[in-house]
Amino acid sequence: MxxxxxxxxxxxxxxxxxxxxxxxxxxxxxxxxxxxxxxxxxxxxxxxxxxxxxxxxxxxxxxxxxxxxxxxxxxxxxxxxxxxxxxxxxxxxxxxxxxxxxxxxxxxxxxxxxxxxGPPEAAIDLMGSKRRSKIAMQEAGVPVVPGYEGNNAGDDELIQAAADIGYPLMVKASAGGGGRGMRRVDSEAELADSLRRARSEARQSFGDDELILEKAVIEPRHVEIQVFADRHGNAVYLGERDCSVQRRHQKVVEEAPSPFVTPELREAMGKAAVKAALACQYEGAGTVEFLVDKDRNFYFLEMNTRLQVEHPVTELITGQDLVALQLAVAEGRPLPLSQSEIQLSGHAIEVRLYAEDPASEFTPQTGQLYQFEPAAGDGLRYDAGVRSGDIISPHYDPMLAKIIAWGDNRDEARRRLVRALEDTTVFGVTTNRYFLSRIVANETFGAGQATTAFLDQDFRDDPSLSSHELSIRELALSAAILSRSGTGGEGWSNAPSTVTPMTLETGHRIVELLVRQTAEGVSVSHGESRYDLRLEDDRDGRLCIIDNGVRQTCQYHQHSDSLYLHALGRSWCVRDVTHQPTAGKDGAGSGRLLATMDGAVTEVLVQEGDAVQQGQPLVVLEAMKMEHPVKADCDGVVASIHAVAGDQVSRNQLLVEIATTGDAEPTKQ
CATH class of the missing domain: 3.40.50.20 (Rossmann fold)
Known part of the structure; x- marks a missing residue:
């Protein structure tokens, strides 16, 4: 209370x-x-x-x-x-x-x-400008990153300032956050295009295209301090959060406390954060973000004048309800705790579960959420805004939930979080669940050595970033369930021995199988590979199987000709296309480029007749205030273009057709 x-x-x-x-x-x-x-x-x-x-x-x-x-x-x-x-x-x-x-x-x-x-409008206004807030922090004695935040911020002035600052540097939108309007620039040759794109993104996201420049701090830690202030002049900090694991400047994993921060650094950063809050007569919850270099020097980055997405990790290690504190301060009540009364206990880690496809450059996913079943267990917390049956819309951020694990120590929190991710069931949309579990289980992350360069350096070739090619075991389980559904859900203990061909589509891959039903279960063959399974109890989408003498449980959901499965920490989807002879026509390398999401076409980068190479961006889509390139899936010549800048397109809508060597005239639509 x-x-x-x-x-x-x-x-x-x-x-x-x-x-x-x-x-x-x-x-x-x-x-x-x-x-x-x-x-x-x-x-x-x-x-x-x-x-x-x-x-x-x-x-x-x-x-x-x-x-x-x-x-x-x-x-x-x-x-x-x-x-x-x-x-x-x-x-x-x-x-x-x-x-x-x-x-x-x-x-x-x-x-x-x-x-x-929330805070007074004057504090929001000041901290909403990266340029003016940096100036204010310098005046308050808070260390800041060297850069340019002058009144004259046209391209000519920024190009001149960049020459004085030196490369690499960061171009940042003065307004807003979340990585939008932000670019790292490594040379003068990249600057003009980076300024153009940053201005465009900032204008779309925040209605303000003002930019600043900052010297790039190489491979820093991103550490933020949670502050709270009341209208009576009291201000405290509630420890730090490490948000160094980022993709395109957006946070992926957050934890508290930071494995890199010493008690002395925590106190120094905490005092600087309180100084920042008092300097702008702050009230309520705020977060002061810092970059920390390898020598533990820290620099003011920005102040977020609101409750952060990652606030649950602070709640779990302090025992405080930050929303309750916000409401108390809003009523005019003083903070109930002094700085000396705030104690940190244990360790908490949070990940953001998104409807997005890591194997397709994290393209947002839309559609119906057929099943969403969080894992249960001690030390776990789910902050979710969806439940089974909901529609994931293209209009908003695709975050499904935040999954947070607490433990007496960091390893316990990590172990709980990996298990929670592996046991969370999501059917209907592709998610980043496997990608997140790989990060938390990674040795570099486990050693507390992840910097903002972690994903680029340690994760570029991670399996979670590639399309999952199903193993013979996964194919066998898929085929077994689909075959079982054809028997009215009955077992096969009395079924005659039969062999049935089956064709499954998984991603862009078409797989031909032979499924043999026997009194012992099911045997599935693909080429020279074969796998035997016995299916036991089947209740409400939970199927018990005997696999190599080991009893295991998997979950599944069937919708039309699609089958969604979750077993042993992995999820996948297959389509039964046995009776669809044209299956796979739009597969990888087909030259038929489809929209990867619902969104708006902002740029068409090619014309009919242009020669293109596999991986070359051809169309840029904008959705959820972020740009997403659609790239050529093969070498060839652009045969036809089916969209122009400004078009609103739906997921899987045809955008461009590429004619490869020897192709016939492409089909027009």
């Missing part, structure tokens, strides 16, 4: 009763649960695409605020404020993303008589 300091006059406390959560997904669910536990009434807002979402179901009341596009719903300030007025909400929690770091929204809430559960 939060204690009210005796020295705080009651007239300075405003008891809040009804909280509107101006967000969606797992963060909306997480805020609703804490708010309801504290006695608040809760109001959800939702787009038409989210009418059946979990956060809508959990809230006491919910208001539709517009169509699916975020610009017309979750970024629509007027609609959100109108929802607050309709429901009688007296406070607004912005979550993260969307309007959470929008100073104009914080002011609009205040002007409407609502309490904004």
């Amino acid at each position: 939060l204690a009210l300091a005796a020295c705080t006059p009651l007239r300075d406390i405003k008891m809040l009763k009804k909280l509107l959560i101006a967000n969606r997904g797992e963060i909306a669910v997480r805020v609703i649960r804490t708010a309801k536990s504290l006695g608040y009434r809760t109001v959800a807002v939702y787009s038409k695409a989210d009418a059946g979402a979990l956060h809508v179901e959990l809230a006491d009341e919910a208001v539709c605020i517009g169509p699916a596009p975020a610009s017309q719903s979750y970024l629509n300030m007027d609609a959100i404020l109108d929802a607050a007025g309709k429901t009688g909400a007296d406070c607004v929690h912005p979550g993260y993303g969307f309007l959470s770091e929008n100073a104009q929204f914080a002011k609009a809430c205040k002007d409407a008589g609502l309490v904004f559960v």
Whole structure:
């Protein structure tokens, strides 16, 4: 329970009763649960695409605020404020993303008589500019990365400044975060194009194309400090989080405490973070992010004026509910803990489970989530915004859940997290689950030596980044289940011995099998390879098998001609195309390039008649505020183009056809 300091006059406390959560997904669910536990009434807002979402179901009341596009719903300030007025909400929690770091929204809430559960608009405005915040931190005595943050930030000025700073350097959008509008530049020859792309991405993501430059800190650690401040001048830090494992400047794994940070460094960084918060008269939860070099020198990177995605790891090692603290500070209550009372216990690691395909350059995945079943066990926490049956939309970030493991020590937390990832079942969309488990189990990560270069250096050739070619065992299990379904779900103990040909499609691969049903079970042959299995009990998609004398359980789900399986920590999907003679026509190397996601075509990089090589980007798609290139899958000549810049396309829509040597005239559509 939060204690009210005796020295705080009651007239300075405003008891809040009804909280509107101006967000969606797992963060909306997480805020609703804490708010309801504290006695608040809760109001959800939702787009038409989210009418059946979990956060809508959990809230006491919910208001539709517009169509699916975020610009017309979750970024629509007027609609959100109108929802607050309709429901009688007296406070607004912005979550993260969307309007959470929008100073104009914080002011609009205040002007409407609502309490904004976050810092004052002046602090948001200051820290929302990388340029102005760096200047403020320099004045406050917080160490910063050398660079250029001048008022004149045109391309000519930045090119001149880059020559003075030296390479490598970082081009960064002054507004926003999340890796958008950020580029590493290693030479002058790359700078002009990097500036153009960074400006374009920043403009699309934040409506502001102002850029700054920073000297690149080579292979640093990304370490952030959680701070909390109240309106009475109190500020504390709650330890650090190590967020060094990143892909394209976006966090993949977060942990607390950092395996690299010493007690002395923690104290120095914590004091600097508190100094940063006090310098901008901060209130509520904030995160001060630092780069730490190999010699443990640290530099201010930015301050996020909101609750972070990775806040659960801090909660698990401190025992504090950060949303409860946010609400208390918003009511005007003083912080209940002094710095000396904050103790760290154990170790926590978080990963972000995304609907994306690591084997296809992490392309976001859309579609129905047929089954989502988190693993259970001590020390595990799931912050999820979805459940079985939900539709994964192309309109929003594709994160399904955060999976967090706590342990008395780091190895225990790692072991629990790997097991949780291996035992979490997701059917319907491809996820990064196997990729995440490989990272956490990796020796370099296990030794606490992962820097921001970890994925590029240690993971470039990891199996989780390539299409999974099914083993004969996995093919046999798939074929056995599909064959079993054809028997009405009955076993084969009394079945006559039969041999049936079967054709399976897995990814872009077509596999011909022979399936023999016998009194002993099933024997599956592929070429010279053969595998024998016995299928036992089958209940509600959980199948018990006897494999080489060992009893094991797998899960499966059938939808139309597709079969989804999860066994021994791996998931895969096959299609029974036995009776589809044209199966595989659009396979790898076919020259028919399909859209890898729902999105908008921002650039077509080739013309008909151009010679292209395998791996060459041909079309650029934009979805979820990120650009994704569609690359040639073979050498040849562009025969036809089926999209232009500005088109909205659907996943698997034909974009470009390539004619390879000896090809006939391609089919027009």
